[in-house]
Amino acid sequence: MQLCENCLSVTRDTSGAPGHPGLRIVDTRRSRIPGSVTVTISTFRCQECGAIWRYREAKDNGPKGWALVPDEGTGSE
Numbered sequence: 512m513q514l515c516e517n518c519l520s521v522t523r524d525t526s527g528a529p530g531h532p533g534l535r536i537v538d539t540r541r542s543r544i545p546g547s548v549t550v551t552i553s554t555f556r557c558q559e560c561g562a563i564w565r566y567r568e569a570k571d572n573g574p575k576g577w578a579l580v581p582d583e584g585t586g587s588e
């Protein structure tokens with residue numbers, strides 16, 4: 512997959528980093544870890560190049576911010 516210029520400019524793994532205007536949200540999941548933190552994971556698709564991005568928000572030591580989701584290719588289900 513060839514990333515568009517906007518996707519290439521997205522700052523990864525940084526909480527609070529902005530995405531870009533071509534990203535459209537496709538999914539949001541919020542889960543609370545009992546006795547711990549709330550984790551919010553939003554999934555976006557780039558309208559320009561089709562890249563899938565995930566934004567993870569949580570006050571824990573896990574990854575934060577933008578991460579590119581690998582193209583899962585053609586599943587053979």
Ligand SMILES: [Zn+2]
Nearest residue numbers: 515518557560
């Ligand atoms: Zn893109």
